[in-house]
Amino acid sequence: MLKPAYLLILAVLICLGCSSNESAIPEYTVLKGATVFDGTGSQIEKAVMIIKDGKIQNIGGPKTEIPKRSEVIDVTGKFITPGLVDSHIHFAQTGFFDGRPDVVDLRDSLNFEDLQQDLRANPSSYYETYLRSGITAVYDVGGFEWSIERQTMAENNLSAPHVATAGPLISGYPETTLDFFNTASEKQMLYLDSPETGRSAVRRHSELGSTGIKVWGLILNDSTFMQSVRAVADETKKQGNQLIVHSTSLDQAKEALRLGAKVLVHSVDDQEIDDEFIQLAKANDVIYLPTLTVVRGYYEAYKSLKELRKVNAPNDVLDDRITAHLQSSTVYESQLPDNFNLDGRITGFGNFLGGYEAIMAGNLKKVHEAGITIAVATDAGNPGTYHGFSIYDEMIAMQAAGIPATDLITMATKNGAIAMKRSADFGTLTKGKMADLIVLDQDPSKDIANMKSITHVMRGGLLKLVNKAFH
Ligand SMILES: [Zn+2]
Missing domain, CATH: 2.30.40.10 (Urease, subunit C, domain 1)
Structure with a gap:
């Protein structure tokens, strides 16, 4: 003693x-x-x-x-x-093509079922990557039903960011495309074949506690599909949930707003927005998530199949899986599907990106000047957009588009918490x-x-x- x-x-x-x-x-x-x-x-x-x-x-x-x-x-x-908020991520995607066989099908060498099992069972590496990038809250706006449970699991875990999730996405794209996202036992993409399918999906996801109901793509010239989408929008309202729409053309975005969308998960990227868009956006009190950098991420990811890509992650926060992919990405060039024209895709992206990014940047400035709520969002998990530190490049691109840094701080914090419906709890000091x-x-x-x-x-x-x- x-x-x-x-x-x-x-x-x-x-x-x-x-x-x-x-x-x-x-x-x-x-x-x-x-x-x-x-x-x-x-x-x-x-x-x-x-x-x-x-x-x-x-x-x-x-x-x-x-x-x-x-x-x-x-x-x-x-x-x-x-703490920063990334308002658009996907826990079921990795930052490489293994999570997106619809884009490049490498399933013969990278087993999709095993990947999804692992992503479900082991969330902690992404949690750490997010926290060490300064991100204390993330909004997963599309994934498997298991993602919804993460909301409560992560909430009480101080080694995880706060999580909000929308659960499975609802879409009218061909089932053959949607099936690339699904496993033998679970779906992260639901095919919207009728109004009743839509309503029952909305009810189920809402009962599970989803934050938001996400529609992936509006097919404006398909009246049967649009009728089903209207049922989804109506049921979402009835359930007290918020409608999230992936709609990247001006016509689609306006229709999404007419349907009552509360969150637009991408920029309008086909043309300059007009007064009608601004009025609809204001009337809805919509949150606009520009995701300026995700498509450039695809371009870089394609190039990584030909040449190893060096990624500078502040504080070395890259998670183990993507680190391994980046060290061996060129081995997949020889495993591409027969009809896949990698060179053509790289050239195509290279030609298209500059003009595309200029439209998004111009629209972001206009949306900001109109006083519409904007939140910072990366779409992390898509090929070339890495979990965690991708938020820095997104904020830098937004700043280059003309958003003052002081406003960006609010967009990356308070406004993200609003998107997640958590502004009563965090987002401001x-x-x-x-x-x-x-x-x-x-x-x-x-x-x-x-x-x-x-x-x-x-x-x-x-x-x-x-x-x-x-x-
Ligand atoms: Zn996304």
Whole structure:
């Protein structure tokens, strides 16, 4: 047994390890001295943020009173924003073609059933990739039914981001295309063959607790399909759920808004948006997710079949599966289906991307100027769009399109939480909200690329360094 004198020395040593106001176990965590962008558009210099039980107890300027029994962490000179939200991801996709056999069918060498089993059973690598990229919440807007369970499983796991999921997608594309996404036992794509099929899918997903009902593609010239989609929209409203529509042409996007869409998961990319679009978007209070970079991701992924691709992931957050694919991507060139014209596809994308990106960038600027709610979204999991750190390139592209960095902070935090229907809980650093935040070395309001200078992430009050693996 230790003598009292030793205990005293031990107590002094413990006290030096922290900076508690008292030697008792701290009741509060206080982050003191940083410039805080709170997600609402406001900025607090030399902020004092008081955290207890995973929530923000108080936040204010340097004169904010620090309670006794606080562990004070000095973050002077650093920058803090709410944890980032990626409002469009897919846990059933990997960032390579193995998760998208509809695009490049490599199932002879990359077993799709095994992949899906593994993705379902092992979510933690993506969870860590997200958190270490500063993303404390993600919205999976299309996957298998199992994705819906992730909402509650991840919520109480401080090593996971918050998760919202829409579950299986509803589509009118040919069943032969949709079947590429499905396994022998489960579907992530449901073929919409009648209004009743649509209504029963909406009811089932809503009963399972899905956040949103997603329609993949509007086929405007197919009146039978459109009648079924109207039933989906109507049932979604009845169930108190929100309609999410993948609709990338101006005509489709307008029709989606007329159907009551609350979330548009991609940019309008075929032409400049018009006043009617803006009026419909405002009337719906829609959330517009630009996903500017996902198609360039495909281009890079195709090229990776010919030449290994070097990817610069801040803090080495690349998950193991995609790391392995990137190290061996060229072996698949010889395994492409016979009729697959890789060179043609690369040339085609190369010719088309510049003009396509310019339309999306112009539309993003117009949508922003019109005051429509915009959230940051990557479509991570698609080939070439990696889970986690892809959010930096997306924000950089949005900034290049003319969105000020200060507005981007709100789009990547508060507005993402709105898309996920979680704005009561997180997305801003205000009193009573969850203590989900990131600490940066450089000022993100000067250049959104400074989000890459992340050093720490806090989820539910638990602060972690991001420059090394959590386990
Ligand atoms: Zn998507």
